[in-house]
Amino acid sequence: DVKVTQSSRYLVKRTGEKVFLECVQDMDHENMFWYRQDPGLGLRLIYFSYDVKMKEKGDIPEGYSVSREKKERFSLILESASTNQTSMYLCASRSGTASYEQYFGPGTRLTVT
């Protein structure tokens, strides 16, 4: 089974803090994704990575950056957290060749106060 883990289930940070969200997958997947999910807005893509050190902006990249130094790990960085970044953050991974199916981690509920 695909296993995607995220560093924290719940996180509370203060406005202006730098926040790191970590995601690790154990299936040697090439592609990894970061989404946020908000009531009424659904799932929105922030960034994705199709290979190590490669990244592409999604629909809402403003205020975020990402890092992928190793194939299994994809980090989302909030450079200066703001209250409008309070959300559920979901990481997903996908094999680059075998199928298009994406598998999600458990999510991180981030609250910025």
Add this chain to the structure above:
Amino acid sequence: QKEVEQNSGPLSVPEGAIASLNCTYSDRGSQSFFWYRQYSGKSPELIMSIYSNGDKEDGRFTAQLNKASQYVSLLIRDSQPSDSATYLCAVTMNSGYALNFGKGTSLLVTP
């Protein structure tokens, strides 16, 4: 912006009945289609994928795809209270990498 549309519900069905969930999409170039189930407070779980026109069955679940009508559906037979969740329809974007998600349909199966 390519759209994926779902009725938000809630869709209420009695236990044992067939639940029918529908999804339409705007991008004619989409090739891959997925259904995810999401329980409250949890992350989405992949339950079905479909790539070609027609029906695909897996246990109590059947996915149906009609690319000409840009329509994909999910049927759940013999619905159980444990099927109560939000069901998300997802469609591949032009890039082929990421998915475009609908906002989900809330399903309630009543005993």
